[in-house]
Amino acid sequence: xxxxxxxxxxxxxxxxxxxxxxxxxxxxxxxxxxxxxxxxxxxxxxxxxxxxxxxxxxxxxxxxxxxxxxxxxxxxxxxxxxxxxxxxxxxxxxxxxxxxxxxxxxxxxxxxxxxxxxxxxxxxxxxxxxxxxxxxxxxxxxxxxxxxxxxxxxxxxxxxxxxxxxxxxxxxxxxxxxxxxxxxxxxxxxxxxxxxxxxxxxxxxxxxxxxxxxxxxxxxxxxxxxxxxxxxxxxxxxxxxxxxxxxxxx
Numbered sequence: 001x002x003x004x005x006x007x008x009x010x011x012x013x014x015x016x017x018x019x020x021x022x023x024x025x026x027x028x029x030x031x032x033x034x035x036x037x038x039x040x041x042x043x044x045x046x047x048x049x050x051x052x053x054x055x056x057x058x059x060x061x062x063x064x065x066x067x068x069x070x071x072x073x074x075x076x077x078x079x080x081x082x083x084x085x086x087x088x089x090x091x092x093x094x095x096x097x098x099x100x101x102x103x104x105x106x107x108x109x110x111x112x113x114x115x116x117x118x119x120x121x122x123x124x125x126x127x128x129x130x131x132x133x134x135x136x137x138x139x140x141x142x143x144x145x146x147x148x149x150x151x152x153x154x155x156x157x158x159x160x161x162x163x164x165x166x167x168x169x170x171x172x173x174x175x176x177x178x179x180x181x182x183x184x185x186x187x188x189x190x191x192x193x194x195x196x197x198x199x200x201x202x203x204x205x206x207x208x209x210x211x212x213x214x215x216x217x218x219x220x221x222x223x224x225x226x227x228x229x230x231x232x233x234x235x236x237x238x239x240x241x242x243x244x245x246x247x248x249x250x
Contacts, residue, residue: 001068004060004092004100004245005030005044010085011055012123012232018049026050026086030061033081038074040065047100047239048107051191053231055124058089058238062100069093098245106168106186108238111197111229113179125178126233132179132204134172140203140213141170144196151220153199155191163189163220172200184238191228198226 007030015023019031027044034042044061071091078088112125115132144167151163169184181197199216202208208226216224 001066002062002064002094002096002098003069003071004062004094004098004241006058006060006089006092008057008059008087008089009055010124011050011053013085015052016050016054017046017056017059023052026056027061029083029086033078034063037077037081038065038067038069040067045100047104048188048236049190050234050236051194051231054234054236055232056236059236060100060104060239060241062094062098093247094245095247103241103245105240105242106184107188107236107240108169108182108184109188109193110183110235110237111181111193112233112235113181113201114177115179116177118177121178123232126229128201128205130205132201133206134174134179134204136210137172137200137204139210140200141172143210143213144170144217147214147217149220150189150192150196150217152216152222152225153192153195154189154222156222160189165189165192170196182237194228194231194234195222195225197229197233200226201229202226 009026014026017026019025019027027046031042031044042063044063046061047059050056069091074091075088114121114125114127115129117127148164148166150165154163165185165187167185169182172179172181183193199213203213
């Protein structure tokens, strides 16, 4: 039987989602806890990878079990087993061929910026003291939505077949003391969101302009785009799937 597991984590202590040969990952931590708890060899296939230090408010993975799970009890016991910086939200029974990565319709990320020192946000937001032109940054966001090839924002030497991503949303908003960038697409390239944010912040700081953003994208050259902002401000916040994947009462 195939299940989806929905979970969240604070990425500060982890070298990203994906298993690493010599560093602690969220995937390894969860697989070890699940395998121990259910006395089975559990292997998780995640909806995507997050880099070291990136957080997830919502992420999904799929796994297979021979024996049926009592899902509410499984969530309760697994949360008791896992460290405090990982929480399981739910477990769903899905159709046998459901795939956490390939069946995802869209993903949403948020990036958080603060503009004054806040000890409670030090590990979860990027601090920029200088004034930012939010209107100019949102004009640049509107230009992003006109493009589909985002090679200029991709990590160098990435083994991907295409740099095409279909953006649905890209927007900055002021939420109390925070500035939040929200972006939704069918897929993202490695390091893409952090490179986009760095480029947009250059616009907000007056180091670049909206037209330059178009030139950067058309160049397809990572060296033309802004620097990647720190991972600590980045959150994977939502993944959308077809309802048909989830079995009734699953």
